[in-house]
Amino acid sequence: MSDHDATAQMLRTPLYDLHVSLGARMVPFAGYEMPVQYPAGILKEHIHTRSQAGLFDVSHMGQVMLVGADAAAALETLVPVDIVDLPAGMQRYALFLNDQGGVMDDLMVANFGDGRLFVVVNAACKAQDIAHMQQHLSARCKVEVLADRALLALQGPAAGAVMARLAPATANMVFMNTATVTLVGAECYISRSGYTGEDGFEISVPADKAEALAKELLSHPEVAPIGLGARDSLRLEAGLCLYGHDLDQNTSPVESSLLWALSKVRRADGARPGGYPGAAVVFEHIAKGVARKRVGLRPTARVPVREGAELVDADGRKVGVVTSGGFGPTLEAPVAMGYVETALAKPGTQLAAMVRGKPVPVEVASTPFVPQRYYRG
Amino acid sequence: MSILKFTEDHEWLRVEGDVATVGITDYAQNALGDIVFVQLPDVGASFARGDEAAVIESVKAAGELKMPLAGTVVEVNPALVDAPATVNEDPLGAGWFIRVRLDDPSAAEALLDQAAYEKLTA
Structure with missing residues (x-):
């Protein structure tokens, strides 16, 4: 866990009071006071998520909407991933690369199908990522930072059943589908994805409705609050990278064993090869190995x-x-x-x-x- | 009769004659979280005060048991190897780590008593 600077002003998510009322142990993480665990402890929280469903506050992550007919083509200038042909209602994993082919951050991109791309980036990188997008994309699309939204994750084998009780239409969603649904009277952006290896959802909710939604989800008997400690052990067992640890500015996607994330159409022999930072390095790494x-x-x-x-x-x-x-x-x-x-x-x-x-x-x-x-x- | 003493490194020791039973405090186990691995010293090993006598790994962090006083290990708690969570469940009882023959039993008097330790961790 990073950022232990006690003198810096710590930020709080809209769920801070709820975490404290649930007995969470709060720790500094990426500039935020976040729950590392609740009274159950990391071990039980981890097992609960794999056996039932866990609710995570990931509101420290950055949420950005790219708006405009040219947004997908514009974003492709920053990532080695097919965004132009990302179907409406689908989400995809992507990487911001630097000129040396190193990974600046990993992110999720969802195509809302109406000229909007919903982007979620890591907390520790969000200032950098937002500046990066504003600098390189704002001539071609609007870069709207969604600072007034919280982000929750509901993860585990019971997540689908719980979500279907709140919003029956979500039962038809499959992995990496996205949808806009009304939960606790608020417009939420949800994706069927997560960071645990389990079935589940990530839910972007207006900040002023975040606590109501969290309480609603926690009212279901399968759902327990889960801290960052178990989030880390869950993602590690699932083999998922943690940015700043398993990925950084000095690792290329090929070195990072993320070749699967480099869309074929953006590779050297693809229909839209390169055109993103570090493409030459990435091509060389693919061709010659690392x-x-x-x-x-x-x-x-x-x-x-x-x-x-x-x-x-x-x-x-x-x-x-x-x-x-x-x-x-x-x-x-x-x-x-x-x-x-x-x-x-x-x-x-x-x-x-x-x-x-x-x-x-x-x-x-x-x-x-x-x-x-x-x-x- | 035995006396219970504590250190600022969050070990406890229960001294009976020249032998002390040593473990980590409830505060320490709570701070470490779920303990998943304990590595105990060999019986017969001698340590100076402050030496790392045992390794403690929780889900989230690595820690250690430091020798509260100089001495020689005369017994270890083998239950901790297969059931390290015993330290979380009963840190001052079944979760003891080692028994040590103290080089100087009278040195225990200078350690913290329960009231002083509770004040430290309040």
Whole structure:
């Protein structure tokens, strides 16, 4: 967790009072006071999300609407992703790249089908991302920062049933579908997606209705409040990257094992190749390969292996570094991810992570560690 | 009879004669959160005051048990290896970590008593 500057003015989301009333432990995160856990604790919150449904406050994330007939083509100048042909009512994962092909941030883009693209970016990057979009897109479309909206996530196998009680039409949505629905009398933008590997929704709600919506969702017996601690262990088990840890300005999407996110039409041999920052580097990485890659790691002992631990081979030679690591409550075992030399990136490769000066055996593993259970109809 | 003492590093120790049972406080287990891994020292290992005697990993963080006083480990709590959550459930009881023969049992008198520790963590 970053940003521990106690002297800075901490921001609060519209759900701050609710978190406190629910007994949350609040911690600084990306400039916000956020709930890291509730009284149940990270382990129980994690398990609850995988077995029923968890409610997360992710209002610290940035929400932006790009408005105008040219918005999709304009956004394509910043991301290596097909936005122009993103169907109405669909959401897609994208990356802002810098001129060196490094990842400035990862984001979600939804096409509302009426000349509006709804963009969600990471909290720690949102000032940078908004400036980036304003600088490069505002001549071609409107860049509206939706500062008056909160963002909730409802995640878990019961999320679909709970959401259908509030808005029956959502039952027809499948993974990565988006819709505008009325919840607690407010216009909400929802997507069937999330950051846990489970079925679920992210819900953009007007700030003044956020608490009412959260309370409504929590009134359903399957739903419990979940903090950032379990959000991190859930996304790690799902093999999902955390920006600033598993992805940063110095990792290309190819090194990050995010090749799947680079749309075919935007690659060198595609119909609309390049035209985004760092395209030449990305093309070279795709064509020639890269020296290091992001991989999943399964420590074979019980001891958790944390971010920053060096990875070594059998000879003790440094071959990589752990970028995320901890305990996976569903697996009841430690899980991690990190970067290793490409020759050692094959699942099953035996390495060691240096923990308190001692080598702990780890095995390169495919991700997700826990099967994804997205709803595909 | 035994006396219960505390350290500013959030260990407790219950001293009986020259042997102290050592663990982490309720405050410490609560701050660490769900404990998922404990690594205990070998019986017979000697430590100076302040040395790291055991490793404690929670879901979110790594911590340690520091030796509240110099001494030699005479017993460890093997239950913690398979059930590290015992530390969360009963930190001052079943969640004890080690028993230590103290080099200087009288040094315990200078540690915090319960009232002083509660004031520290209030």
